[in-house]
């Protein structure tokens with residue numbers, strides 16, 4: 001059995017290490033939430049991309065429809081003018097132009113039909129993506145809510161451990177407490193460390209006979225090298 005001051009401080013240390021772990025966990029939550037938000041944005045982007053491509057196709061069709069209307073007007077005018085033309089060659093060239101314009105209209109109409117098929121496929125793809133995204137987003141939301149719950153639990157745990165710490169710290173003498181707190185702040189291994197084979201458990205250097213003697217008596221001693229508080233497990 002170690003000295004009573006050791007046992008109390010070991011309990012505090014164990015509690016402090018857990019508080020540290022909990023804080024590390026809390027610190028990771030923002031990055032996790034960011035990951036979820038990014039995944040959600042990715043799902044939204046997939047749907048937007050499909051909707052955008054369908055919109056572009058529809059826009060192109062409207063433009064081609066307007067061009068076709070203009071070409072039809074032109075043909076109508078040519079036909080009206082051709083009725084007044086006397087020269088056969090002039091008439092022939094007008095008819096040739098009209099035929100050429102009709103050819104352009106046919107080509108545009110083919111493009112429109114091709115795009116209509118693509119738009120149809122895009123709408124189908126959109127519905128499928130919507131279903132897939134809904135499932136992914138549902139999982140992401142559940143994960144997000146889980147983080148809210150975890151965060152709440154961690155904060156409550158930390159608060160309980162902090163008050164336990166306060167109560168226990170009252171049983172530690174002032175100078176020892178200050179040493180412990182400073183070592184804890186430096187975060188360079190546990191402040192309170194057992195002696196192993198006459199060596200400091202933290203820095204592994206051999207302790208002086210004087211320090212060893214004091215630890216065997218259960219006195220409060222620090223390592224001459226790393227200044228961690230050392231104790232003998234069985235005194």
Ligand SMILES: [Zn+2]
Nearest residue numbers: 200203223226
């Ligand atoms: Zn040491």
